Amino acid sequence: MADNFTSLSHENRIFKPHKDFSARAHIKSFAQYKKLYNESIKSPEKFWAREAKNELAWFKPWKKVLDWKVPSAKWFVGGQLNVSHNCLDKWLGTPTANKAALIWEGEPAAPGKPGEERTLTYKQLHHEVCLFANVLKKNGIKKGDRILIYLPMVPEAAIAMLACTRIGAVHSVVFGGFSAQSVADRVFDSQAKMIITADGGFRRGAVVPLKKNVDDAFPLNDAHGNCLTKTIEKVIVLKRAGNEVAFTPGRDVWWHEEVATVDANCPAEKMDSEAPLFILYTSGSTGKPKGILHTTAGYLLGAKMTSKYVFDLRDEDVYWCTADVGWVTGHSYVVYGPLANGATSLMYEGAPNFPEPDRFWRIVAKYGVTILYTAPTAIRAFMKWGDEWPKKHDLSSLRLLGTVGEPINPEAWMWYHTVIGRKRCPIVDTWWQTETGGIMITPLPGATPTKPGTATLPFFGILPEVVDDQGNAVPHNSGGKLVVRKPWPSMLRGLWGDPKRYKEVYWSEVPGSYFTGDGCRQDKDGYFWIVGRIDDVLNVAGHRIGTAEVESALVSNSKVAEAAVVGRPDALKGQALVAFVTLKTGVTATPALRDELRNHVGKEIGPVAKPDDIRFAEALPKTRSGKIMRRLLKQVASGAEIKGDTTTLEDLTVLTKLGSAED
Numbered sequence: 001m002a003d004n005f006t007s008l009s010h011e012n013r014i015f016k017p018h019k020d021f022s023a024r025a026h027i028k029s030f031a032q033y034k035k036l037y038n039e040s041i042k043s044p045e046k047f048w049a050r051e052a053k054n055e056l057a058w059f060k061p062w063k064k065v066l067d068w069k070v071p072s073a074k075w076f077v078g079g080q081l082n083v084s085h086n087c088l089d090k091w092l093g094t095p096t097a098n099k100a101a102l103i104w105e106g107e108p109a110a111p112g113k114p115g116e117e118r119t120l121t122y123k124q125l126h127h128e129v130c131l132f133a134n135v136l137k138k139n140g141i142k143k144g145d146r147i148l149i150y151l152p153m154v155p156e157a158a159i160a161m162l163a164c165t166r167i168g169a170v171h172s173v174v175f176g177g178f179s180a181q182s183v184a185d186r187v188f189d190s191q192a193k194m195i196i197t198a199d200g201g202f203r204r205g206a207v208v209p210l211k212k213n214v215d216d217a218f219p220l221n222d223a224h225g226n227c228l229t230k231t232i233e234k235v236i237v238l239k240r241a242g243n244e245v246a247f248t249p250g251r252d253v254w255w256h257e258e259v260a261t262v263d264a265n266c267p268a269e270k271m272d273s274e275a276p277l278f279i280l281y282t283s284g285s286t287g288k289p290k291g292i293l294h295t296t297a298g299y300l301l302g303a304k305m306t307s308k309y310v311f312d313l314r315d316e317d318v319y320w321c322t323a324d325v326g327w328v329t330g331h332s333y334v335v336y337g338p339l340a341n342g343a344t345s346l347m348y349e350g351a352p353n354f355p356e357p358d359r360f361w362r363i364v365a366k367y368g369v370t371i372l373y374t375a376p377t378a379i380r381a382f383m384k385w386g387d388e389w390p391k392k393h394d395l396s397s398l399r400l401l402g403t404v405g406e407p408i409n410p411e412a413w414m415w416y417h418t419v420i421g422r423k424r425c426p427i428v429d430t431w432w433q434t435e436t437g438g439i440m441i442t443p444l445p446g447a448t449p450t451k452p453g454t455a456t457l458p459f460f461g462i463l464p465e466v467v468d469d470q471g472n473a474v475p476h477n478s479g480g481k482l483v484v485r486k487p488w489p490s491m492l493r494g495l496w497g498d499p500k501r502y503k504e505v506y507w508s509e510v511p512g513s514y515f516t517g518d519g520c521r522q523d524k525d526g527y528f529w530i531v532g533r534i535d536d537v538l539n540v541a542g543h544r545i546g547t548a549e550v551e552s553a554l555v556s557n558s559k560v561a562e563a564a565v566v567g568r569p570d571a572l573k574g575q576a577l578v579a580f581v582t583l584k585t586g587v588t589a590t591p592a593l594r595d596e597l598r599n600h601v602g603k604e605i606g607p608v609a610k611p612d613d614i615r616f617a618e619a620l621p622k623t624r625s626g627k628i629m630r631r632l633l634k635q636v637a638s639g640a641e642i643k644g645d646t647t648t649l650e651d652l653t654v655l656t657k658l659g660s661a662e663d
């Protein structure tokens with residue numbers, strides 16, 4: 001991809017908010033942002049108390065705004081509220097009740113054909129959520145129980161999530177692209193009692209066999225020899241794809257049959273501010289994915305406020321975040337944030353280029369989407385597919401564009417600005433993480449001047465800093481680690497069942513501060529430029545993947561002796577996965593084995609984690625203390641094309657002699 005803009009000094013390209021946009025925005029000027037921001041940092045408790053009171057509906061007021069003892073935060077202590085009440089009941093009896101809460105479009109069967117369509121008003125969504133919450137109760141679910149949600153992108157995913165929150169059950173959504181093994185691992189860790197799934201979901205014309213994956217997860221064992229039957233009592237199955245599925249009597253029940261047996265009267269449970277709301281598994285530097293725990297009041301406040309100010313939500317907006325509910329972006333910005341604001345949130349099923357590469361632009365034009373929030377990797381793919389696809393459609397309804405998931409390269413930013421935004425729409429590049437619950441560093445579209453490639457400045461109440469190895473702030477224009485100095489309401493409260501790891505991973509690198517795992521630099525204006533992960537976590541097409549996870553998936557194959565996984569830059573995906581593999585004695589490296597190993601990883605984790613390259617080696621370069629020299633492997637992986645027969649073993653041992661003593 002041509003690097004036109006990086007050679008220009010893009011730091012000096014400044015896009016000021018348009019005055020017409022600012023005039024109607026929630027935050028109308030940079031001065032207003034600054035004033036509020038300064039106030040939020042100077043008197044955080046006063047600031048957050050005022051916001052919590054104005055933004056959320058409470059059953060019982062809190063006694064204390066913040067109880068903070070590193071690394072444990074409790075916000076709005078003693079208060080009681082309910083998330084589904086704030087997203088649904090709050091709007092009943094107001095004009096919002098009859099407004100579309102969710103607009104859904106299923107995967108179209110063929111080019112030119114519309115996808116299946118469904119709209120649920122706030123009133124209808126409330127009704128569906130109450131029914132399903134009663135189904136959960138009928139099937140033995142109590143406050144605090146964990147439920148795995150493994151569904152395609154259909155309205156029922158949001159209904160299931162909201163129903164959990166209504167009765168105080170803790171959901172853990174598992175991305176539909178993950179494998180049976182991933183489902184099993186998450187059940188073992190969360191000790192879930194129930195799985196909510198579907199017969200199948202559609203992607204690129206094929207059926208993703210979700211229920212079959214669940215069935216395949218049942219015989220799998222954890223480290224202690226326990227299988228899913230130890231905790232899972234019920235599996236609720238949504239009929240979506242119409243494919244044949246196996247049914248285990250007594251355990252498996254149909255969603256539609258259960259709903260027909262209950263009534264729609266289900267008052268929202270009064271939940272404590274700090275009651276667990278959901279667990280979402282995400283990759284870390286080591287071992288299995290970590291269960292990020294979010295709680296009720298703080299999370300909802302963060303999701304609601306950031307949705308309102310970053311997307312500048314207005315009553316008439318049709319807002320579309322393209323993320324799957326399996327990721328945190330889907331939690332905060334498809335479901336909870338928009339609904340807590342009474343907005344119309346669009347959901348779509350399938351891929352951006354099926355049946356044709358104009359799927360997004362067709363949807364924008366069809367529904368008059370005003371706000372579009374997507375990932376840089378998607379934008380780069382659209383650039384590659386050609387301008388003719390967006391140019392075919394009327395995109396004049398768009399007024400604001402957003403990106404999330406990885407640094408956006410300035411050329412992709414400029415393309416988004418020019419070809420999609422037609423130079424009219426501000427772009428909000430939003431930096432945040434599963435752990436942060438909501439957006440942390442971002443422009444506010446009516447207030448903050450933007451520059452292509454930077455997420456700009458912190459949201460209200462957020463105090464990020466770039467620091468050196470000693471934890472001291474570095475001067476502007478020097479690189480360092482990105483930390484957050486103050487607790488914030490939507491921060492994670494811990495790792496499910498592992499307080500020790502929580503403290504180690506997030507609060508020990510720079511004692512007393514939250515460590516993000518990202519490298520960063522502030523420019524002369526104080527804007528934050530995220531460089532990317534500095535731990536062993538890769539960002540492949542916006543998916544967060546731990547190298548250790550892929551390595552352990554590879555070595556779980558009986559032919560593999562050792563594996564080291566590193567990232568290399570990739571024009572489309574941001575990063576690609578390269579695996580260096582040594583084989584057991586007697587096993588020969590062949591192209592067929594390469595495919596076998598890629599599929600093996602797909603089976604262990606999910607297709608998103610399949611290595612892009614597998615490179616066989618006689619031995620891996622190691623330091624004298626036996627650590628794999630990843631830095632060297634990264635250089636090899638990013639280096640020139642592999643020459644000759646790619647199945648020949650590479651002699652990486654030679655690198656040990658070249659490299660520095662330590663990794």
Ligand code: WT7
Pocket residue numbers: 282328329403404405406407408429430431432433434435455516517518530532533539542543544
């Ligand atoms: C990591 C978090 C939070 C939603 C999606 C990803 C990277 C995220 C940006 C951005 C540069 C970004 C970081 C972060 N990241 N947004 N706007 N600019 N990098 O959530 O899977 O928890 O990944 O994504 O490296 O640490 P996640």
